[in-house]
Amino acid sequence: MTRFVCRDCGLAFDVMVPRWRCDCGGLLDLEFSPRLDPAEVAGRPATLWRYREALPVPEGAELTLGEGFTPMLEVDLGGRNVLVKQEQLFPTGSYKDRGAAVMMAMAAHIGVTDVVEDSSGNAGCAVAAFAAKAGIRCRIFVPADNSPGKLGQIELYGAELNPVPGTREDTAAACMAAAEDRYYASHVYNPFFFHGTKTFAFEVVEQLGWRAPDTVVLPAGNGTLLLGAHIGFTELKAMGLIDRVPKLVAVQSARCAPLCAAFEAGAATVAQASSEPTLAEGIAIALPMRGEQMLRAVRDTGGVCLAVSEEAILAAFRDMGRKGFCIEPTSAAVAAGAAEYVRTAPRDEVVVTMFTGHGLKVGDKLHKLVSD
Amino acid sequence: MTRFVCRDCGLAFDVMVPRWRCDCGGLLDLEFSPRLDPAEVAGRPATLWRYREALPVPEGAELTLGEGFTPMLEVDLGGRNVLVKQEQLFPTGSYKDRGAAVMMAMAAHIGVTDVVEDSSGNAGCAVAAFAAKAGIRCRIFVPADNSPGKLGQIELYGAELNPVPGTREDTAAACMAAAEDRYYASHVYNPFFFHGTKTFAFEVVEQLGWRAPDTVVLPAGNGTLLLGAHIGFTELKAMGLIDRVPKLVAVQSARCAPLCAAFEAGAATVAQASSEPTLAEGIAIALPMRGEQMLRAVRDTGGVCLAVSEEAILAAFRDMGRKGFCIEPTSAAVAAGAAEYVRTAPRDEVVVTMFTGHGLKVGDKLHKLVSD
Structure with missing residues (x-):
């Protein structure tokens, strides 16, 4: 049950x-007790719902915009071919669709008609899109100083924007207050979200021919993918489909690196980090609510935390572009982290990483990012 | 041969x-003599290269960014469930990747090191991305009055921009002149491009369980998809995999509708249309070079040409957004055309259409398009 x-x-x-x-x-x-039979999965459509017996959503309650089973391509990172999941190719342009699809399917299943969420970024877009698909009213709380241009995608999906004066924390507080009598479709608190992002692990393992990679390099902001992947790999091991959980390497921007600080210090919890503006906006979370859990996922799997510089992020962004990949700058931080990781990693390790979001998310900034 | x-x-x-x-x-x-065995194709990765024996590119010369086999979803259009291929989910954000992947694979195979193309839109992006992937130098000719912001994606892929003063025709002329001693990676002239876009037809038929739909509603600018789909369906029929080529319905903006004018007039050729600015920029081609061929594809299949109004395009754009789909305005024209088509079509027809490109292509305009 x-x-x-x-x-x-x-x-x-x-x-x-x-x-x-x-x-x-x-x-x-x-x-939750997942079930996953590779033979059963093989012939199904290439979406994350191919793993439906391993998802905590009853059969028939699936909600889809065609998300998941993203391609995994070899890309030269740090002088070595690394396998990169193309998570920028999700319907709303980021891997957050994994979480939103599963969470909103469950919300619709239990009869929810109104949701609230606080994210002006990729999570807000994903929640708004799947709310639209489910016919659920969606209200997104955003800091009042956000530019309307940045929120166009959320508005397009018909979500109502709720600007909150003050800090990012004030926005979260306003959303939590609203969540007293509305469903909180949170990518941080709602565990169904993480049981969506866990499908990343399932896909990696299936695409490797039902083998685990040695190492997976992932973004670490609120940890929605890091924790999801940890759940997924752990479930696969418990089901006997892989023999070990891969090392999870967490990447942060050096300008906002609370997890890295705690990891280095050998701390058990994560303290609020000082934070400066960074190109990797999407992972700049000074105090991740699930920090302790993230830290444990990295340590338990024998992974490490890496902080990357602005210079490395911009260089990776441009390098990926010249290789044919249009990714958001946050994604370039992960690519830079992966490149750094493989430089000292054993040559025979199978290393997997991912692109977080599409470069078209910042389409109006591409010219400046390339030419400055 | x-x-x-x-x-x-x-x-x-x-x-x-x-x-x-x-x-x-x-x-x-x-x-070209294609070969396609459904049993052979079934277990292959979900990209357009699963049809490699039906593509005019030698085995081993494939070039991929993970493109193709886009999801086909039921969407309510005009009060009826229509099957919509999610072609906005291609790596560069449009279906043009189909053509560019195949064309640039062939270019790389024959040893091309430099290509030229004239498109500041989706085709230019696609050619630039696959050139980058192939390590081929790419020069894109664009009208000099294009804003740099619009060209950021092309620049990101490392293509060189070649601004040409004057009209769109002047840009084309400059590109053709350069094509005297460089490979012309044209989405209009190069037949390999159309043998890439033909995979749209293969995917539709495979996703329907190797059955042809009754009708396919497609954009009609330069006809890269209309003609590609016509080739694809015709090849499938010749191979005995479907029993008829579906009706091809061509959609244009009423503000630039040369094909519609010729179709209505019963003409054999397409004359230059008068043209006004339209939301459906991507299909606003006043004189399509392959117009006669497009006209024949529509007529031979028993299809029709539809011109849609700006009001219908904007309404479809907003309607799709509220259903969870972030598409470019050009794509909304096709959705509006499909909605118009099904309003009078026989109820038992299986109708397929597609989204042309991602709404994030015009990310900075979404707020205005939704709220005006």
Whole structure:
């Protein structure tokens, strides 16, 4: 049976009743028994729903814009061929569609008619798109100083924008207040989101012929993919489909690197980092709510945390462009991290990484980024 | 054996020698014997290269950014569920990747090191990306009054921009002059491009379980997809994989509708249309070079030409957004055409259409398009 379980106090809750945190304030995980039969999956359409028995959404409740099973291509990174999942090719232009598809399918299944979320970036777009597909009203809380141009994609999907004066934290607080009587479609708190992003691990393993890679290099902002991938690989190991969970390497911008700081210090928790503007906006999270969980995922798998410089991000962005890949700058940070990782990694390691979002997300800035 | 054949004088040429038109000035087609075995194709990766025996590129010469086998989803258009190929999900954000992948693979195969093309839009992006992937130098001729912001994606791929003062025709003329001693990677003249876009037909038929739809509604600018689809369906019929070529319905903007005018008038050729600015920029071609061929494809299949208004384009754009689809305005013209077509079509017809390009192509305009 699928249940919410509090990470702090262990209390369990029915998933048919909307909830985004425990009564004690603790973060929720999902208790769920996946099933995955490679032979059964083989002939199905190339979307993430091919793993439907491993997803905590009842059969028939699937919600799709055609997302998932992204191509995995060899790309020269740091002088070596690394396998790169093309996650920029999702319908809304980022891997966040993995989480939003599964979370909003479940929301629709339990009869939700209104959702709130706080993200002016890729997560907001993904939630808005799948809310539109499900016919669910969507309200996105954004800092009031966001430019309208940046929010056009969210508006296009028919979501209502709710500008909040003040800091990013004020926006989150306003959204949480609204979430008292509305479904909180959060890419940070809602565990269904992570059971969407976990399909990244399933696809990597299937595309490698049902083998685990040695190392997976991932972005680390709020950890939606890092934690999702950790769940996915762990489930695959528990089902006996792979023999080990790959090393998870977490990449942050050196200008906002709370996880790296905690990792280096050998700390058990993540403290708020000082933060400067960075090209890798999408992973610039000074205090990730699930930081402790992220830290544990990296350590338990024998991975490392890497912080990359602005120079390395811009160089990777331009290098990927000249190789034919149009990716957002945040994605270039991960590419730079992967390049750095393979420079000292054992030659025989199978290393997988991914592009986070499409370069067209910042289409009006491409000229400046290339020519400055 | 694969050969270029002139549509006017019938002269044939070796495809190993670069050529974009006949010595008589006539347009070239490709003479080629495709092979396609559904059983063989079934287990292959979900890219257009799964049909490699039906593509005029030798085995081993494939060039890929992960393009093709786009999802085909049911979408409510004009009050009816129409099957819509999600061609906006291609690597560069448009279906032009089909043509560019095949054309540039062939160019690389015959040892081309430099290409020229004239398109500041989706075709230019696609050619630049696959040139980058192939390590081929790429020069794109664009009207000098193009804003740099619009060309950022082309620059990102490392292509050299060649601004030409004057009209769109002046740009084409400059490119043709340069093509005297460089490979002309043209989405209008180069027949390999159309043998890339033909894979659209293969995918539709495979995704329908190796059955032909009754009708396919397509954009009609230069006809790169209309003619490609016609080649594809015709080849499938010749191979005995479908029993008829579906009706091809060509959609144009009412503000630039040369094909519609010729179709209505019962003319055999297409005359230059008067043209006003339209939201459907991507199909606003006042004098399509392959107009006669396009007209014949529509007539031979029992199709029609439809011209859609600006109001219908904008309404379709917004409607698709509210359904979760982020598409470029040109694409909304095709959606509007499909909606118009099904309103009077027999209820039992299987109708397929497509989204041409991603809405993020005009990301900075989305806010205005939604809210005005």
